[in-house]
Amino acid sequence: MKLFKNLLLICLMLLHNMVWAYGGGGSSSTKACAKPKFSEFAPAEKTEVKANAEFSFIASANTYPESIKVSIKDVPVTVNVADKNGTAFQVTGKLPSSIKDSYARISINAEGANKCKGTGGWLLKISQ
Numbered sequence: 616m617k618l619f620k621n622l623l624l625i626c627l628m629l630l631h632n633m634v635w636a637y638g639g640g641g642s643s644s645t646k647a648c649a650k651p652k653f654s655e656f657a658p659a660e661k662t663e664v665k666a667n668a669e670f671s672f673i674a675s676a677n678t679y680p681e682s683i684k685v686s687i688k689d690v691p692v693t694v695n696v697a698d699k700n701g702t703a704f705q706v707t708g709k710l711p712s713s714i715k716d717s718y719a720r721i722s723i724n725a726e727g728a729n730k731c732k733g734t735g736g737w738l739l740k741i742s743q
Contacts, residue, residue, distance in 0.1 A: 651678035651725045651733030663740040667712040670721060670739075674704040678733070682726035687711060687719050715743050 652675040658664050674683060680696040685708055694708040710719075722736040 648729055648731040649677050649727055650731045651675050651727040653723050653725075653733070653735035656721075656737045658739060660737045661740060663742055664710065666710055666715045666741055666743065668710050668741075669707060670710060671705065671707040672721075672723070672735075673699070674706055674723075674725060675727075675733075676701065676703050677727040678704060678725045679727060680704050682724075684724045686722050688714055688717075690714070692721075710739075710741060714741050717741060 653672050654675075655671075655673040657671045658668070664670075674680070674696075680698070683694060683696055683704070683706060685692045685694050685706070687710060690711050690713070692708045692711065694706050697705045697707075699705050706723075710721075718738055718740050720736050720738050723734060725733050727733060
């Protein structure tokens with residue numbers, strides 16, 4: 616009986632060590648999320664511009680260019696995306712002519728590596 620208890624104890628100790636070998640160190644097995652970043656907004660934040668004016672910004676190199684979506688007051692805006700020598704993307708577009716005499720946020724959504732989502736934007740005053 617004593618031999619059986621000792622054998623059982625050894626088996627449990629081995630099993631315990633095997634479980635810890637596969638522990639919860641998940642950070643080494645998952646890749647970090649590098650969200651797309653946006654900068655160099657033009658025209659500058661809170662500038663007064665006319666309806667249908669052009670705007671531009673830079674999206675970081677880790678941005679998937681086809682995933683860039685821009686909207687102003689929930690109105691989707693068509694944008695042109697140009698590669699800047701592999702270091703970033705230049706994004707340009709025009710404000711909708713339907714938005715006048717109000718403040719409006721240019722909202723940016725895009726996806727990067729590992730399906731990391733990035734958001735950004737800036738506020739403009741749109742005149743007639």
